[in-house]
Amino acid sequence: MTADEYLRAVLDSQALEDDSDEIKALQKHRADVEKLIRDNFKDTALTIRYAGSRAKGTMNKESYDLDIISYVSSGDNTGGETLEDIYENHKKALSKKYYVEPKGSALRLKGRDPEDLGVDFHIDVVPGRFTDETQTDAYLYQSGGDKKRLKTNLDIHLDRVRDSGLIDAIRVAKLWSVRNGLPIRTFVLELAVIKLLTDKKEKSLSAQMEHFWTELRDNSADLTVEDPANPTGNDLSKCLDDNLKSQLAAAAKRTLEQIGSSGWEAVFGKTKEEEKAARVEVLRRAAAVATPSRPWLPKA
């Protein structure tokens, strides 16, 4: 198996098909959340959509969140006079069913009932208000930090990733980040991948990843990313500070050394297919020396 075949197998094993139990569960959660919000904002014109990796096509089975935006139309004050009101009213509505934890611009939903108390459903609801009738740019309330209002544009974020031609590299980088426990926001990691690989799209996936990690190892101190929806108004430097950069560099160095000394399997382990093939082989060997007996059912 070549490095690229291996990485494809890793990504395949991380894929979430539309009919998978995980996606079905997410869809049910989304329906529940949307109903809860709409029931509590009956007079409000709301746009509720998937955001995040579900919308970008960058989900990995091992670690995924469901991001749902809930934006109020620009001239509509029924959902709240201010951005903070909209945020708090969403929090109040969602608290009827969930334990809600403020997380920057988002509201993270956790279990509130005895049977799922404190269970993190990995669902973030992001309330906001469209800036105008075009319903493209939106303002978000920021619960932490000095700046309370953040301008953003979901479609620009989605397009930046979806049109990058680097979806596979982004998914590998996300898996690598999770496996190495790196405290980097997914949005920032995606932008970093796109920035470092934008002129490497014609390369193979393994070559892209080696280049990505080499850049992180050697030049992370100079790495900056900017919010494509708000390049001047949303300073992402705090999301990519010196401490995080040194962690990225160390992890990248370790990963390149693993590839050099032990091959790609040392980075992500055996693929599910390889594990399954090895298990089947052991079972076959066991069967070859077992008492050959055939089961029979009395009734046809």
Place this chain on the structure above:
Amino acid sequence: MTWQRDVPALYEKEKAEIEAHFPALRFVVEDDLVYVRGSFAVMFEAQVLDRYSVELRLARNYPAGLPVVRETGGRIPRYIDRHILDADGTACVLLPDERWRLWPVGSPLLKYLTGPLHSFFLAQTMVEEGQPWPFGQWAHGAKGVFQFYRELLKTSDLRVIITYLDYLAAKKVKGHWPCPCRNGKKLRECHFDQVKDLREKISRKDAERSLTILKAAGTSAIEMTEAKPTAPITQS
């Protein structure tokens, strides 16, 4: 009949052997019935490949009767193609007529657990992994009985098989009876030794049951003659 009280030495021997070999299995006596319960390990080269929660209810006439086996963890779907009866979760480990090959009467219970029962659960794990039944499987019901006797007697003639089963189920067989092979000779001049040998291997009760099943199948006899057992797979 309470074999464990009538033959306590046998009970203690079986219990000691099983619990030594399968430390996660326990003997329990309830309502005068002996149960073996716990976690059954599917092993290979001292490595546990899988585990199943099981209950074996030993027959009141143990060791003559076969244990009734249930997978109690709910892991194996209860449908016929997995050889689990939907009604009560009973596992159909083997065809009783074939017992003499796999676990002859008088063999220690350990031989049943390390033999056909182990193969049954190993096969279940393989099927769960998308593999075919490693040792093949008998067709369900009458077809499976027919397949077994077709292989054993090397004939596809249902009339011959039924006559053989008549003789195996009879209290006694007489040498002047016509040979079941239907060549016109008397039994003593033809397949007497074979019939005698099979009567020692296959119990009258099992032969009677198979005879009843085959006779009841009746009109589907032609279909049965075309049924073929699934062949065991070979190691690649």
